[in-house]
Amino acid sequence: MEVASRHVLLCVIVSLTAHGIGAEKVLVVPPAISGSHWFPLASVGQALAGRGHEVTVVVSQDIVAKRRTERPQLRFESFLDQGSSARLEAKTGQLSELSNKSMLYIAQRLQGSLKDKALHCDLLLGDGDLIERLKQARFQVVITEPFISQCGAIVAAHLGVPHVALLRHDPTGLDYQATGVPRPPSYVPSTMSSFTDRMTFLQRAQNFVVSCVAPVVFQWFVENMHYDQLRKYIGEEETLVGVLAKTDVWLYQMDPLLDLPRPSMPNMVNVGGILAREAGPLSEDLELFMQSSGSAGVVVVSFGSQAKTLNPERAEVMAAAFAQLRQKVVWRYVGEKPAGLGNNTKLMAWLPQNDLLGHPKTRAFVTHAGSNGVYEALYHGVPMVCTPLGADQPGNAARAVSRGLGVRLDFNTFTTETLYQAIMQVLTDKSYQETAALLSRLHRDQPQSPMERAVWWVEHVIKHGGLPHLRARAVELPWYQYYLLDVAVFLLGVCSAVLGTVWYSCSFVCRKVCCKSGSKLKSQ
The missing domain is CATH 3.40.50.2000 (Glycogen Phosphorylase B;)
Structure with a gap:
């Protein structure tokens, strides 16, 4: 037994030193809804705990006992959320009932969900004792899932800790703005559409409209939802895009096999299939x-x-x-x-x-x-x-x-x-x-499994205290510089000046020639 214990301890030490870090503190801030949004975060947290890290998860008081039973390897901090997460669970559990409802009904349900998400975030950030304990813990990284609600990113910014986002997609499009990556609607379908990268003319037109309009609508709702929280906990001049732009790594649960090739940045990493693994024995x-x-x-x-x-x-x-x-x-x-x-x-x-x-x-x-x-x-x-x-x-x-x-x-x-x-x-x-x-x-057929890749990147962030060198300069540029409108105006002005000068010179020469020809005719 003693020999086996030493062998296990040696394996843990080797696995940790392979990346050059020791046991570190990791904070996981899951969204208010659980289910498919909780499982990937919990699995990454459990994988990190298995490598010797101390992983803490923030959940509501009414489910903390259940989570401790499900994931005994993880630590948990809790707060009173006044039933907001339970209401969200009830609404998402009735998803099949929305498939034949009107857009107005769905919009009303969405608005109600956003109110519960805002309340959930307000109560989390407003729990002074909880936030103080999180500050005292001195975490090395915060892992969140920014699905519509960006509460986890605000918590990371408030604590001043490097941030890793694990997500399937963000219908608000804030992730694309925060990374500066282009998303051409000519072959990148909207996440809310049923198109592929082979679209007809009408589909491309529809995809263009949806890709432009849907993010604006979603962002308006989400930015209003977090407006007071940003000013209270981050700063008067801070924006939601500015907070998300500080994200060190974006772990996308995507794979080009299913989600199609698309542009990306160095800090955008595909981990599609992160929950898939070899089958275990059944009961x-x-x-x-x-x-x-x-x-x-x-x-x-x-x-x-x-x-x-x-x-x-x-x-x-x-x-x-x-x-x-x-x-x-x-x-x-x-x-x-x-x-x-x-x-x-x-x-x-x-x-x-x-x-x-x-x-x-x-x-x-x-x-x-x-x-x-x-x-x-x-x-x-x-x-x-x-x-x-x-x-x-x-x-x-x-x-x-x-x-x-x-x-x-x-x-x-x-x-x-x-x-x-x-x-x-x-x-x-x-x-x-x-x-x-x-x-x-x-x-x-990959050099790393999606889970191994996700864990490697989280530990990479921990090891270096953040990865700002992977963030594109595009996020900091004003919109007119990003789209080179200032350059276009300058070049248009230069071209106009050159063409104007040529036109004026030609006109001047023509007038002179015509005047000389007229004088000769009169003298004759």
Whole structure:
């Protein structure tokens, strides 16, 4: 036992000294909503804790006990958030209900969510005892997820600590402004659209309008949400873009295989598939169920943590389609058991999605096309039937389909027959299996796993106390200098002066010639 303990200690020391740093203090500030937004942050924090770092997470008081049970390797600080995070959880848990609502209804829900996010941030920053404890801890880096709310970035700036952002995307577009990276709408689709990099003229026109208008609208809401916090905790003249521009590294949960090539800066690092890993063993009863499928295999069905309940009518349609399959079905489902549920279908309130997708019996994945699930399916080479509900899911589904990873259905209109046919298509058409296997090999063929790369960059920031040399000068330029409008005006003036001089000179010469010719004619 003593020898084993020494061996483990030696491994930890070697792994830490390989990057030239010791055990350091890391602060994680997750967004008010959890689920798919919490898992990547928690996993990175756990990976850092596994390398000997002291990782502290700030969460609301009502979930701190749950988080401590889930992640015993992490430390937790808590504050009273007056139920704001619970209200946000309830709203995001009803995501499937928004898919057929009007834009006005969705806008009202968004406004209510922003109020809860603002309150959550106000209460976090306004907890003097908490902030004092965080200051006294002297953290070396703060890791956040800047999804619409930028509370974590404000906390990092208030503490004066280097900041690392881990995100899928930011619909506000503030990340692009803060990094100065161009985003040409001619081939970079908006994150809220279902376009790919091969757009028709009308799609490019629509993408241009959405790429220009949506960030302005979102930014107006977000900047107003954080206006008082910036002035109270950072400075009277500070802006949200200015705070975000100090971010040392942006870790994007993206991979060009699915999210398409696009411009980036040196401090923008792709870590798409950060949660995907080799499949672990299943529980005994679940393994028996998988093995009972025989050669037909299993279809995994999950609509993620943000859609805990489904419309009963939609659930009946899905249950009837699954009942027709030869395959066994594992379905993450919370709610009343559908009347038409087949004997081949197993309902689970929670399922080990990554481990199921990596199981040799899994043949297909029916999903809402959330980014975590899509990347786990890519990693394990499982074709998909995508039925997106909202947010970035239509775009994820469109790009997965464009790569040949599966098919897409409209969640509100598919029938039992169309869902059944879609599942059978990805099960029987070998091209989907072959494409999924090929893309899986490409995705896995990296010098570092996405998680290893994320941890390396966080430790790189810790080691050097920040990476300001990676930030582009573009952020500091006024808009007219960024777009070279001053140069364009200068060159236009020079060209105008030259052309004016030439025109005047030619006119002057012509007049002189004409005058001499006229004098000669008169003398004759």
